[in-house]
Amino acid sequence: MKIQLEAGSPVHGGYTLGRVDGRVILVDGAIPGETVEIEVDDSEKLWKGTVTQVVTPSPDRVEHVWDRAGGAELGYMKRSAQLEWKTAVIEDAISHLGGSLKAHLKDAGLNIRVREVGPGLGTRTRLDVDVDDEGRLAMHERGSDALVPIDSMPLAAPAINDILANQDAWAGTWKPGDRVRLIAPTGQGPVVAIDKDVYRAPGEKTGSRVLERAAGYSWEVTASGFWQTHEKAPVTLLDAVLKGARIRPGDRVAEFYGGSGLFTLPISEKARAIRMFEGSAGAVRDARRNAPKAEIAQAAINPHLLATGSEGADVVIADPSRAGLGVKGALALAASGAQAIALVSCDPAAMARDVSTMVENGRSVMSLAAFDLFPHTIHTEIVTILS
Structure with a gap:
């Protein structure tokens, strides 16, 4: 079923809201204010629609930076419009999921604004791809299991695109069905990781770790492990967390979800x-x-550990996965004796829930900074400092 409508405000998940005869439709591929034709999927209670034709385009619409495969959901709009989109999504999450947080932020004089970080293209230092049946590096079409062979990816760092463009030279390194990670570390040359094997050139294996540098520090990180994707993410997040939490020489710090030690070092x-x-x-x-120099423990992080692990800490730092702390986890940190809590969130809805829970249990937001570390996608990184 095809219908025409005007796209409304953006919401979490990469959609704009559309309304037809009183029914709300989540629209994929539209910019607020555009008149679009959409193909509607009415198989679920909440209808979704995909743009098939832009009838009245927004002045913010541009040629898509990467529509060959997934990985750039907002690539059809200007960067400035993407920042406005992401800001609106955070505001919407706070309004609908944040309880009294919206009023709290207003009383504190804190405005939300997603900040641009570096250029939108060529900043991604890690790219996970698959190998198709022909042995070519490939990515999935958005929302599909279908693989599309690629020989470039504009969001990726130049060193990664060099490997994609010259993948014939790597013949035999990978095989159909493999999952391949292309890495352009900030402290060394590019590598290719396939499971536990890491190659610095065709046929030349190297160590399992790569060197990353930021803000005068160096980290060795397992190639197959987690590290921030955007080349400027480490220095951006370090600056926001360390300055925001105002860590002093005499402070005792508890850190949760510490990864490879980005903040720990x-x-x-x-x-x-x-x-x-x-x-x-x-x-x-x-x-x-x-x-x-740090005391580091491997442990499943849950509300009990958040409570016991933060005992005696002057500052608490938490960088959970997209699911966030959860209500019980946020309650545990709110009840800690820490003078400052730094929460790093990669999901607006989880952030709104977690921060509002802490605010409603005695904490105050000192700052809330959002960064566009995932340009052309729907994702944003948010650093909240609470006292």
Whole structure:
């Protein structure tokens, strides 16, 4: 079924709201204010529509930067419009999921604005791809299992695009069905990781870790493990967290979801002591190598650990996965004796829930900064500092 409508405000998930005869439709591929024709999927209670024709385009619409495959959901609009979109999504999440948080932020004089970080293209230092039946590096079409062979990806760093463009030289390195990670570390040359094998050139294996540098620090990170994707993400997040939390030489810090030690290393050089908790065994091995002065434990992070692990801490830092802390986890941190809590969130809805829970249980938001570390996608990184 095809219908025509005017796209409304953006909401979480990469959609704009559309309304027809009183029914709400989530529209994929439209910019607010555009008149579009959509193909409607009415198989679920909440209808969704995909744009098939733009009848009245927005002045913010541009040629898509990457519509060959997935990975750039907002690539059809100007960067300035993307920032406005993401800001509106955060505001919407706070309005609908944040309880009293909206009023709290207004009383504190805090405005939300997603900040641009570097150029929108060529900043991605990691790209996970599949190998198709012909042995070509490929990505999935958005929302599909179909693989599309690629020889470039404009969001990726130049060194990654060099590998994509010259993949014939890597013949035999990977095979159909493999999952391949292309990496352009900030502290060394590019590598290709396939499971536990890492190659610095066709046929030339190298160590399992890569070197990353930011803000005068260096980290060794397992190639197959997690590290921030945007080339400027480490320095951006370090600046927001360390300055926001105002860590002093005499402070004791508790850090949760510490990964390979992005925050752990500099904090161990600045604070009296730091305890870091992380669930991944591989990340813990990296973190112990990167931050030998820190006390680092591998543990499943849950509300009980958040409560006990933060005992005696002056500052708490948490960088959970997209699911966030959860209500019980946020309650545990709110009840801690920490003078400052730094929460790094990659999901607006989870952030709104977690921060509002802490605010409603006695905490105050000192700052809330959002960064566009995933240009041309629907994702945003948010750093909230609470006292």
